[in-house]
Amino acid sequence: MPETPILELRALDAYYQDFQALFAVSLRIERGSIVSIVGANGAGKSTLLKSVAGLLPSRDDAILLNGQPIGAEPAFRIAARGIALVPEGRKLFPSLTVEENLLIGAQAGRSGPWTLKRIYDLFPVLGERRDAPATSLSGGQQQMAAIGRALMSNPELLLCDEISLGLAPIVVREIYARLPAICADGLSVVIVEQDVVQAMRSAQHIYCLQEGRVTLSGAAGALTRDQITAAYFGV
């Protein structure tokens, strides 16, 4: 019998009022793995993460965490269960300092390996700017703070939405270089990216979304660029 995946989606639909954004999306995230979800703008990648994090309502048994249905639970309870989202656009709290942003991440009260000190070891620049307003950081530093804030909740599953958005390639590489350290304790990670190359380089498994449907999935090494391009653009 196979091990229960940390996250499983079973025919997940998602709607914005009358508009349907996801159509029966099913996928499995194995414990301790890094999975990339790629797709063009509007393919439903962010919608998928928002549904998992509880910001969009779902059918209860469409989302299973460790085999438990959590689709109908509100976001704050899902956070307490151990799913942390690094939202698209970073969404740091502008009235809070860098350190307060990190501390609020620990609000859910889960214990685990991540502490302020460890975040500052991972991203030393955050320690140097700990008392600065969050909005005074550069884009890359803000992204580090948003990742740090999510890690502070000591999640089992980390969802990262468009980490590279609006950042210089060198900064993106710097952030992705920290990924092994982030996953060292067996954290499972879902990375949503438009950048297919980056996705193929960092993940073990890839799902392609197109217009709200999974069009391709497979181990990162087993998929060719042509297959992904076809699934990505639907040509």
Add this chain to the structure above:
Amino acid sequence: MEWLNTIVQGVLLGGLYAMFAAGLSLIFGIMRLVNIAHGDLIVLAAYVALLVTETLGINPLLSLVIVIPVMALIGYVLQRTILNPTLGDDLLPPLLVTFGLSIIIQNGLLELFTADSRKLNAGPIEIASLQITQGLSIGLLPLLQFVAALAVIGGLQLLFYHTAIGRAFRATSDDHSTAQLMGLDNRHVFGLAMALSLAVVAIAGVLLAVRTNFDPSIGPARLIFGFEAVIIGGLGSMWGTLAGGIILGVAQAIGAQLDPGWNLLAGHLVFLFILAVRPQGLFPKVQ
């Protein structure tokens, strides 16, 4: 010396207005709810204190030990049961519901306590005063009110910037939906914010009732004073709210000194003037 006296009395009165305003600005800041019933809740707190002092025979200032938790509990329950469901993208539903609440509180108090004017009697402290110089003396009670206002505002400022719950308030105020991702239940955070607001209302209500006569109909005017202090001060900081209250109090005192009929008018004129030349208030939120 007469003018100095007027200004000092105005400043002390301003402390009370700042307390009216603090609860109002806290609620608006955290959940964008304009609480039209705020003034009536101040009056409700005064009546709760009246009940407590008459039943237990204690000094109204001591009754705060009971009135503050009672009002805080009312605030939490009110928020969770009635106000939370009205919050959303539209500002109108909470406005209408709190307007209705205002009418219900006024008429409920009228039914229970009649329209008779009441006052809380704090004993000898009411007439005690400190002689500063010839012609300038400060009443002990107004001074106590001002010190209470400083303590309330300073306490709120500490709470906001140096505690976990304050951090949660500011994060929720910044971005409701991202705050939920941090494990914060908005409904509970809003409930706590309303509890805190009504705890401040309890202090303001008791101090008001010791200072002047009250009856069920005086709430809306307290609401206006609170609004004016918030808008003069700006939404940037609680100290701005204190400044707003003081400016309003001094304006009213000077108006009354010029002509007893100009008391309220002078306050409203200063408010309108500041609204016209500096609509963001004196200490706006920096961002």
